[in-house]
Amino acid sequence: MLIKRATDIPSSEITSEYVYRNRRDFIKAATATLGAAAVGSMLPATASAAGKYDTDEKQTPLSNVTTYNNYYEFGTDKGEPAVNAVGFRFRPWTIAVSGLVKKPATYALDDLLKGITMEDRIYRMRCVERWSMVIPWHGFPLATLINKLEPLPSAKFIKIQTLLAPDRMPEQRRPTLHWPYTEGLRMDEAMNELTLLAIGVYGKEGPAQNGAPIRLITPWKYGFKGVKAIAKIEFTDKMPVSAWMEAAPNEYGFYASVNPTVDHPRWSQAQETRLTGGLFDQIRPIKTQMFNGYTQYVEKMYSGLDLRKNF
Amino acid sequence: MIKVLKPVVFLLCLVPFFLLVWGALTANLGANPVEAITHTTGDWILRFLLITLAITPLRLLTGWKWPIRFRRMTGLFAFFYSILHFTIYCLSIQALNFKEIGIDIAKRPYITVGFLSFVLMIPLAITSTKKWIGRMGFKRWQLLHRLIYITAIGGILHYLWLVKLDITKPVRYGIVLAVLLLFRVWTTVRPRLLPKGG
Numbered sequence: 417m418l419i420k421r422a423t424d425i426p427s428s429e430i431t432s433e434y435v436y437r438n439r440r441d442f443i444k445a446a447t448a449t450l451g452a453a454a455v456g457s458m459l460p461a462t463a464s465a466a467g468k469y470d471t472d473e474k475q476t477p478l479s480n481v482t483t484y485n486n487y488y489e490f491g492t493d494k495g496e497p498a499v500n501a502v503g504f505r506f507r508p509w510t511i512a513v514s515g516l517v518k519k520p521a522t523y524a525l526d527d528l529l530k531g532i533t534m535e536d537r538i539y540r541m542r543c544v545e546r547w548s549m550v551i552p553w554h555g556f557p558l559a560t561l562i563n564k565l566e567p568l569p570s571a572k573f574i575k576i577q578t579l580l581a582p583d584r585m586p587e588q589r590r591p592t593l594h595w596p597y598t599e600g601l602r603m604d605e606a607m608n609e610l611t612l613l614a615i616g617v618y619g620k621e622g623p624a625q626n627g628a629p630i631r632l633i634t635p636w637k638y639g640f641k642g643v644k645a646i647a648k649i650e651f652t653d654k655m656p657v658s659a660w661m662e663a664a665p666n667e668y669g670f671y672a673s674v675n676p677t678v679d680h681p682r683w684s685q686a687q688e689t690r691l692t693g694g695l696f697d698q699i700r701p702i703k704t705q706m707f708n709g710y711t712q713y714v715e716k717m718y719s720g721l722d723l724r725k726n727f
Numbered sequence: 728m729i730k731v732l733k734p735v736v737f738l739l740c741l742v743p744f745f746l747l748v749w750g751a752l753t754a755n756l757g758a759n760p761v762e763a764i765t766h767t768t769g770d771w772i773l774r775f776l777l778i779t780l781a782i783t784p785l786r787l788l789t790g791w792k793w794p795i796r797f798r799r800m801t802g803l804f805a806f807f808y809s810i811l812h813f814t815i816y817c818l819s820i821q822a823l824n825f826k827e828i829g830i831d832i833a834k835r836p837y838i839t840v841g842f843l844s845f846v847l848m849i850p851l852a853i854t855s856t857k858k859w860i861g862r863m864g865f866k867r868w869q870l871l872h873r874l875i876y877i878t879a880i881g882g883i884l885h886y887l888w889l890v891k892l893d894i895t896k897p898v899r900y901g902i903v904l905a906v907l908l909l910f911r912v913w914t915t916v917r918p919r920l921l922p923k924g925g
Contacts, residue, residue, distance in 0.1 A: 476758070480757070480758035481758075483757065483758060484757060484758030484759060488892075492892065492893035492895075494758075494759075495757065545891070546820075547759055547762065549758075592892055592893055593892065663892060664891075664892075682835060682836075682837060682888065682889070683835060684827075684831065687820075687822065689759065689761050689762070689819065689820075691758050691759055693754070694754050694760075695751045695754065695756060695760035695761070696751075698760070698761065699761065699818065699819050700818075700819065700822050701819065701820060701821075701822050
């Protein structure tokens with residue numbers, strides 16, 4: 417399946433907009449590191465040749481990516497995380513690894529990340545609420561970490577949880593969802609080449625409202641699968657029950673694959689509003705693609721699975 | 728005095744509209760302007776409905792007669808923001824595909840109830856003039872205009888059924904509406920109770 421490309425926007429223009437919008441960050445980074453090589457490493461992926469998985473559709477401006485977040489731990493309004501997550505400290509950070517794995521332990525995040533090369537992937541992100549963004553994630557394949565941790569052959573699923581810290585995550589003091597936020601993947605989904613752990617957006621770490629220090633990215637699934645501020649990873653032989661499955665099992669399933677033919681019980685999923693920045697270029701909705709346009713990479717995992725039942 | 732105040736209140740009621748236009752023109756409506764316009768107009772419909780419904784209780788509690796002179800205006804502003812709300816839904820969520828709009832209205836309870844609430848406002852807007860009161864007779868006119876209760880209840884249900892999880896805001900509107908409607912029940916029932924009690 418071909419990924420639909422926006423033909424009217426040259427990719428050179430996308431890069432220049434990014435560089436333009438973030439010119440102060442570039443200058444800051446450059447003066448702070450005082451090295452040409454260091455400056456080079458701060459360049460976004462868009463400045464180099466597009467990677468295999470990258471979309472060249474118009475990117476959502478950084479300012480919008482960081483001010484419109486579904487991150488219930490910091491507020492149920494999408495504008496709240498950008499305000500309430502300011503000052504959220506994500507170092508030092510540990511991840512507790514448990515279950516069917518050779519090396520169960522609590523790891524310092526920086527130790528886990530040692531030797532892992534970060535890359536930038538420009539993915540579409542489709543929210544279950546019918547809006548979507550195009551975001552350059554900064555991170556690495558989840559498979560890299562899983563291989564390091566060496567799960568046992570009996571591990572069939574991976575359960576991933578957000579930090580539980582009501583003193584630092586204000587909404588966790590209210591029973592909005594069952595805390596901590598829990599998500600899960602089948603092992604083959606977790607090992608899929610598209611599945612990322614992102615440590616940031618637009619070529620650098622953070623910010624907190626986007627899930628720092630580390631969050632999950634599965635671009636063919638609805639955005640809520642992307643569990644943020646990961647503090648616990650468990651390998652298991654039972655299908656994990658996610659926070660949203662628990663809250664509304666008739667509305668949110670385990671697979672949560674983007675599918676224009678399976679409606680949310682309360683709204684259609686056939687179309688989406690692509691958040692590109694301005695009102696006038698996003699006033700008309702666009703058609704939602706099966707698996708969010710990533711069919712070629714993921715459909716083999718779901719052959720024989722009724723996606724209507726396993727929504 | 729009322730004559731001076733009326734244009735002032737009129738302009739005040741238009742402030743949310745002008746802020747949206749200004750925000751749209753200056754790209755200041757956040758990451759999802761379509762949603763921002765939908766939610767802002769939705770909020771103002773409910774606020775204007777509740778303001779309109781608060782005017783009679785205010786008169787009965789304070790004895791003031793002047794607020795009622797603004798009731799037609801606030802009611803019509805609820806209708807004005809409903810038109811904007813429905814238009815942005817048709818345009819930006821359904822891409823003006825009228826078949827899809829029809830299916831959506833029929834299929835999804837929160838859209839159905841929202842649409843019905845909107846439709847029920849149309850006869851009220853049309854008959855909102857003094858001329859129409861005369862033409863219909865006050866009793867019948869008043870009866871017709873009680874449809875606003877259904878519109879307000881429907882509007883809040885529409886909001887309640889839409890939110891994913893956090894129902895704080897629709898519940899807040901619902902409590903205000905419940906108080907305003909219970910006040911009417913109370914003032915209707917009390918005169919009948921009074922002779923018994925004393």
